[in-house]
Amino acid sequence: MGTQSDWLKISLGHWRNQALSTHTKTRRVEVALGERSYNIEIGQQLLTDSSLLHALIPANQVMVVTNETIAPLYLDALVKSLGTKQVATCVLPDGEQAKRLDSMLPVFDELLANGFDRDCYLVALGGGVIGDLAGFVAATYQRGVAFVQIPTTLLAMVDSSVGGKTGVNHPCGKNMIGAFHQPKAVIADLDLLSSLPDREFRAGMAEVIKYALLGDAAFLAWLEAHLPEVFARDTEALAYIVERSCQNKAAIVQADEKEAGQRALLNLGHSFGHAIEGATGYGPWLHGEAIAAGMCMALRLSARLSWITAEECARGIALIQRAGLPIEPPSQITPETFLDFMQRDKKNRGGQLRLVLLKGLGNAVVSADYPESALLETLQEYSDG
Amino acid sequence: MGTQSDWLKISLGHWRNQALSTHTKTRRVEVALGERSYNIEIGQQLLTDSSLLHALIPANQVMVVTNETIAPLYLDALVKSLGTKQVATCVLPDGEQAKRLDSMLPVFDELLANGFDRDCYLVALGGGVIGDLAGFVAATYQRGVAFVQIPTTLLAMVDSSVGGKTGVNHPCGKNMIGAFHQPKAVIADLDLLSSLPDREFRAGMAEVIKYALLGDAAFLAWLEAHLPEVFARDTEALAYIVERSCQNKAAIVQADEKEAGQRALLNLGHSFGHAIEGATGYGPWLHGEAIAAGMCMALRLSARLSWITAEECARGIALIQRAGLPIEPPSQITPETFLDFMQRDKKNRGGQLRLVLLKGLGNAVVSADYPESALLETLQEYSDG
Incomplete structure (x- = not known):
């Protein structure tokens, strides 16, 4: 176990060295789940990194699901980065209220209207609501298609986009309807956090602190020192x-x-x-x-x-x-x-x-x-x- | 390869010997899928065989999903056979029109109203529509609970209840929304076919003939001889x-x-x-x-x-x-x-x-x-x- 300052030196030092070598260098966390394994790519300018996106989204048919808040900020850039693929988009209302079974219908409608087959990819561009909902659509469209998470909130980057829990709420309880369906990749572009309101950022920090409290005392000390x-x-x-x-x-x-x-x-x-x-x-x-x-x-x-x-x-x-x-x-x-x-x-x-x-x-x-x-x-x- | 009459002798002879020994003796077909393996039990008087049902439905919380046609015929008998378990029921309209995403809502409502947890079992008592829909509810309630198929039509016995395909229709296409979710058991009580209208029985025969045509020439010959x-x-x-x-x-x-x-x-x-x-x-x-x-x-x-x-x-x-x-x-x-x-x-x-x-x-x-x-x-x- 190192001291608090050791943790800072090791971790930030490692990152800094990588960041110096190239601005868009990513850090990678592997989620090892056998044939369902995937990587979380963490870095800057990933949304405009066309070669990264093409490598992680190999399909020709791509459906981007996002919400009314995120769409004006990032949707055009993402669609542009996807180049000549057959890209369809579905823009849902923002907020937890949209995380309902019937909010899935316009996504299914759009998938079918565009003739998307089982080889298509869904891309969730948004926070936890969009990730959970688009992931559940991916889990159930034609009994399961691939999807990629591009989280736009801190909470989604550190929690909801990772681990394959997808689903929607029922009036009687949260996430009561859903499926386990792992993404093919998670793309955490830190630049997207620049548009995140303070209140949302703090809410994301709750999940960060959660990891420290539940199983990582050294991280807890780091957070106390570097809040x-x-x-x-930074x-x-x-x-x-x-x-x-x-x-x-x-x-x-x-x-x-x-x-x-x-x-x-x-x-x-x-x-x-x-x-x-x-x-x-x-x-x-x-x-x-x-x-x-x-x-x-x-x-x-x-x-x-x-x-x-x-x-x-x-x-x-x-x-x-x-x-x-x-x-x-x-x-x-x-x-x-x-x-x-x-x-x-x-x-x-x-x-x-x-x-x-x-x-x-x-x-x-x-x-x-x-x-x-x-x-x-x-x-x-x-x-x- | 035997002749047509060989097939009849072997198969019916085998069955007759079993049937003679005890009226409710079942025949068993295993679906071997590793940890998702299960058996199809084929026989008579299975719906009233309380010990069989308790063995195959070990949960205390049991939700029976059926339709308005089947409920008056068999629901009471099944609930009685389930004894002192906490049994809830959900009776849906009959017919393919009911196989929609929003038909799942009353089942979710009922599950939550009864406080059913992840250890509960769903039982699909009906034909293909009920099996597909209840199976999809089981696949998605709390991200997946167990279910058992009790098919009441020939089509469901020979096809839709076996293999784990669950789902609902979309106006643009059949079974476009769904999941792979294997049942824990299939209970094919041949007595339930006595109430099946001729037209439905013939429709089931289409799937039986399908197996013969696609991969079982000997069965094709048997069917030609024994229609x-x-x-x-019989x-x-x-x-x-x-x-x-x-x-x-x-x-x-x-x-x-x-x-x-x-x-x-x-x-x-x-x-x-x-x-x-x-x-x-x-x-x-x-x-x-x-x-x-x-x-x-x-x-x-x-x-x-x-x-x-x-x-x-x-x-x-x-x-x-x-x-x-x-x-x-x-x-x-x-x-x-x-x-x-x-x-x-x-x-x-x-x-x-x-x-x-x-x-x-x-x-x-x-x-x-x-x-x-x-x-x-x-x-x-x-x-x-």
Whole structure:
């Protein structure tokens, strides 16, 4: 284990050397899943790198799915980079509300209207909503076609574009309808983050902090030391957090692609967070904001169980707060409402609530082995009622 | 290779011996797909065989999906056989029109309203529409749960319930949205065929004849000799055609689960047939009827190419006609309409029409290696225009 400054030197030094050699040099994280393996390419000016795009999107028929916010910024550049391919586009409304089963219909319509066959590629150009939805279309069009993720948000770069979870929401729960369908490649062009609003950037940082809390204590220390560079959107710092987060995610996904066990660790803060999103009607709280508050709740419950110390709990919450993220849920959400939403969580088995909790910073566990009273008391702490 | 009468003796003799020993003894066809392997159980009184059902449906939470025609006949018996499990049911409208993306919503609603988790089982009690739709719900609910097929039609027993193809139609094409998702078991209770209308039974026979034509010349001879027993719904003859068809299908699916090549052979008659269904608006023609006419068109095109003799062509068409099935498409469908629908076929690559044709009875090939003029002439033969 190195010190905090060692981590900075090693990681930023490595990146800097590469960046000096050529401006568009990419860093690569491999997601090793046998015949479903793929690479995450991290770098700058990737969207206009026609040779990279042609190598990663070998099909002639390409359908780009994006949203109304992203389209005016990046769609033309991407289509131009795809050159003489048969390119069709589908521009959906922005926002979590668009992540519905019926939002898939215009994409299917467009695919069929253009006569796209099983050899076509879908490209998801957008954040988590577009990636999840376009990925699910790819999983189900003609029973499965290839797709490539080009994430435009920090959250999508470090989390949702990696790992093959695709799907849409149901009024009764997030991501309740979907499929495991791995992309053929993820292209993380850091330049696209320049257009990302601060609030969205902070929301993405919630997932970055999640990796540190759940399994990477050294990264936690790095983040504590270097948050200012990150929020200044220093390119090298961005490259490092994207790469490090993807490495963490890839390691877990490789060990448990279909979430039979360990992969559920990635849901730290999500049982609580999904309940916040659901109870507030999906939209007022960004996913990352809800997960930030949810992680604080998981920290507090872990401390109540004495699985972490009060100091560790405070340290985790402090980092989340320094990142400008909420550290508690809306006080109007009652414990009953929380439990109602949490009971629909996909991790549950046989009616028992399974939660991701901490047994130390950087050491998460999936557990149903806690007294229900501790959960209730934690929920009551946050509630008006 | 045995003679026709050998086949009858061996197959029916085998079955009769089993049937004598116990009335509910089942025959079993294994679909060997590694960790996705499962058995097709063929027999009588299986729907009321509580111990068999409990063995094959080990979950506590069970959602039975069926339709308005089947529910009054068999739903109560099945629910009773499932005993003390938490059983929910969803009854959909009957018919191909129900095989739409939005027909899945009530099933998702019901699953979530009942708090069903990832360990639940879906049971498809019905024909091909229910099996395809419930299977697709199972493929996508919480990114995939288990399901069991209990086919109630001959077509579903011999074809659609086996092999893991699930999905729904799009206005522009059949089965355009779906997933590969293998069932955990198929329970083919021959007693359920007693309620099947003659027209539906004949439509199922189209798929039975398909197996014979595409790869089982001995079975073709058996069918020619024993069609009367089959249409008298003699239990032993039914058991034999279901078993033999499932063996044929299993062999092909095992060799090519995701239809990278050989599996497309199972689409003999389907490129033409899907066009007939599409051009007539899905409904007036049963799937099996359209496939019957489609197989005759494939036979005629194969003969035109001199890949089979005129006698072989006539022999194939004669069997289809003896089974009371249509041997030509509606003459109002123009060659242009056929081509328009056929161009959306999932087998196509790079805009080229790939068809399943015959190079001998019992020897199908997937090919785009034929003069387009031969296809056009064949289509023109059938057309008014």
